[in-house]
Amino acid sequence: xxxxxxxxxxxxxxxxxxxxxxxxxxxxxxxxxxxxxxxxxxxxxxxxxxxxxxxxxxxxxxxxxxxxxxxxxxxxxxxxxxxxxxxxxxxxxxxxxxxxxxxxxxxxxxxxxxxxxxxxxxxxxxxxxxxxxxxxxxxxxxxxxxxxxxxxxxxxxxxxxxxxxxxxxxxxxxxxxxxxxxxxxxxxxxxxxxxxxxxxxxxxxxxxxxxxxxxxxxxxxxxxxxxxxxxxxxxxxxxxxxxxxxxxxxxxxxxxxxxxx
Numbered sequence: 001x002x003x004x005x006x007x008x009x010x011x012x013x014x015x016x017x018x019x020x021x022x023x024x025x026x027x028x029x030x031x032x033x034x035x036x037x038x039x040x041x042x043x044x045x046x047x048x049x050x051x052x053x054x055x056x057x058x059x060x061x062x063x064x065x066x067x068x069x070x071x072x073x074x075x076x077x078x079x080x081x082x083x084x085x086x087x088x089x090x091x092x093x094x095x096x097x098x099x100x101x102x103x104x105x106x107x108x109x110x111x112x113x114x115x116x117x118x119x120x121x122x123x124x125x126x127x128x129x130x131x132x133x134x135x136x137x138x139x140x141x142x143x144x145x146x147x148x149x150x151x152x153x154x155x156x157x158x159x160x161x162x163x164x165x166x167x168x169x170x171x172x173x174x175x176x177x178x179x180x181x182x183x184x185x186x187x188x189x190x191x192x193x194x195x196x197x198x199x200x201x202x203x204x205x206x207x208x209x210x211x212x213x214x215x216x217x218x219x220x221x222x223x224x225x226x227x228x229x230x231x232x233x234x235x236x237x238x239x240x241x242x243x244x245x246x247x248x249x250x251x252x253x254x255x256x257x258x259x260x261x
Contacts, residue, residue: 030142032204085182131166144189181213208235
């Protein structure tokens with residue numbers, strides 16, 4: 001009687017075509033606001049608070065002093081956003097500058113402040129056809145913005161420009177504990193859209209907050225490189241976007257290429 005000879009197992013040879021799996025199909029594109037959905041403008045940030053302060057103090061020296069204190073408080077808040085990724089709200093910044101509820105002529109000061117900002121808030125003309133194109137493809141539209149302004153103000157801007165009804169979900173850092181690039185901000189935006197981070201694409205103009213941040217949260221990232229970001233607001237980071245859109249409508253072609261894989 002002879003015993004069967006064992007059959008040697010075939011060696012495991014890695015496939016020449018093996019590689020990381022394609023990411024899930026994109027179900028939502030989430031956008032930064034300032035400098036992305038709005039064209040980039042260089043703004044005199046001191047003047048924003050001067051026009052505000054002149055509605056609080058009639059005497060110019062007092063108004064300038066108040067504006068300087070508010071500006072310093074705001075710069076500290078944005079500095080914490082870049083280093084600690086913590087959020088802030090406008091009323092907190094005003095309080096830090098020494099303005100209490102009883103000191104502030106809310107309506108006049110806020111109206112002057114918003115009038116100053118209005119020319120810099122208009123939505124890019126490509127946003128409506130972009131949002132419509134995404135919906136035609138069955139893709140949701142989201143917004144995630146670092147901001148000290150309340151949700152109602154941003155939604156009023158979108159409504160003024162006729163695109164609010166095309167936004168499926170919007171999240172603002174002023175209603176969160178964290179700011180971009182903290183991954184929880186991106187996860188909150190994805191959750192608001194009802195998708196997982198891997199099913200979402202983020203679009204923004206800032207390499208640190210938008211590209212690095214969204215990729216760390218598990219999203220693909222599209223960079224819109226048309227903003228002249230002040231040096232003081234830049235954070236050195238090695239971040240390679242998954243794609244670059246030189247104009248907003250480029251995003252449709254980028255997405256079509258990804259979805260066809």
